[in-house]
Amino acid sequence: MTETVRKNRRLRPALVGICLAAAVTGISACADSTPSDSGKSKSPGQSSHQNSGAPAAAKPSTPAAAKPSTPAAAASLRMIANGDHSLAFHVTPGHLPALVLDAGGGEDSSYWKTMAPELAKKTGSMVVTYDRAGMGKSDEVPGAWKVENAVSDLKAGLTKLGITHDVILVSHSQAGEVATYFAKENPNWLAGAVLVDGSLPEFYTDEETAKIEAANKGQVEALKDQPSTQQTRQLLATADGYGPMHRAYHQVSWPQSVPATAIVSEKTPFETPEDAQLWRNAQQEFVKGAPNRDLVTAAKSSHDIAGDRPDVIVTAVGQMLKTAG
Template identity: 65%
Template sequence: MSARTTTPRRRTAVLATAALATVVTGALVACGNSAASAAAAPARSSGPSASAVAGPSLHMISNNGHRLAFHVKPGHLPAIVLDAGGGEGASQWQKIAPALAEQTGSEIITYDRAGIGKSDEVVGAWNAENAASDLEAGLTKLGVTHDVVLVSHSQAGEVATYFAKKHPKWVSGAVLVDASLPNFYTDTETARIVAANQAQVAQLDGTLSTKPVRQLLATADNYGPMHHAYHRISWPQSVPATVIASSKTPFGTPDDAQLWRDAQTQFAKAATNRTYLVAKGSSHEIPTDRPDVVVKAVEAMAKARG
């Protein structure tokens, strides 16, 4: 891409619409956690008090030649792992992580996926399976390989699905926050999104190449084949899940919005260990609009699985 002196922020937002359903607008600012890096797994306490006192620490963890930033606040199990939506990093949970630490006493882990925040960029198309591998590497290094409650917003639902499919015994439960789910990506819907992506990606030609722009382009690249494959996998029946749907979906058109809602309700009805609720008054940005709903759902899941 050719350089340009004007900021790409306005054009970046174009991609963060219905065309890239799982990429949402937001500041790509790394979480302002402590910069202390450690190779060993963090100590876990037996109660809430230690979690409330200790601050989060930064662990830079390598996987397949790149480094990822994991932010860890000590606590007991189950560990709560918060995975942000597309284009967002650990800072998306700034209203939620402290409340969960205080109310549950659990170990709280947030992280920046590749290309976001403090984590290294990776050349090529974004791939949910690769992102799940990054999460696996981070949790393995941190010693968190059981009693995990996944909390996944939007695009992170894809990461969670691949992760839980591979490691169902690691995950004791999940809270899927207006998440991108497999049954949404029918052949027709995926083709429509790909077509819309092409037009919107073209609008970025000539803009300044920045980390946010490159991440959006990486998400658009290979979008069709990746989501055709994603449509064919399923959430493991053994892993309980709470689905939190938004009042207003990431789509502006009625058909797309209804398909998104249907995907949420169909997923929730597919097993008896799944729960469905709506975050009233929220946009797709539930962690920002209704953090109280997320905290309550995660607290309930952690209590049930702890």
């Protein structure tokens, strides 16, 4: 495994495998090996749109939500305690529904540094970004990373902020797992979700999970030989118990009552055609699970959709706001 840290603190991936590969190789937000700056606008192209798996071409459009005439206010930092640790939440004021942005594995709230103010300005909604435990300004929590703990942290933060209804989750990669468990536990809190190349239960068959575990075993051992830093500790925590956690995740279902848009990158997080197709198939299977789900393909995008095609995310959020009324 390469131990070269790029200037943006990302380690170049050596093997495929969503979330565990992101964890043990340090792929920031499970991005590919040559990610662009998050939220950096590019010339808009076309994205494929699917409703319940039926493909149709579509161009990015302006979100349907109202646009405020004045610039969005600056985000304020709120440190919120959950048990014996504190979490950093960044809140841009606005109206409901609130947009809660959750970055992927290896990333903190700074992943959304360009998109958060853009969404606040274009929609007028309250925008919340936060650092999961051990990331950014949030406290580290010893032991294996558990999605249930991440859900508890998010719920505690939103409760303290007084946002317990009309929430739209915008969740990238590994945060798709947090979103799925959060939605299952708190469906009445949510007006919808936009899952940005999200890690979805349908992908984690026993065969695929075993394949990821085997492919990354050597990288986990290599990480253990590296100096103990906040980054390496969090990567190892995410890898700990990966197999059992994802076999259980495969049995979890997104609640039928919560609308969702799944955005899948054209390149996917994988290098091999076989794994890439399995990723696409899982996204399609998820969308076919209920009539209130849509599938959008971010054309010409790597897994780092916020960097490569921010317009696709902004459009999907606008459509979800329209759906939420």
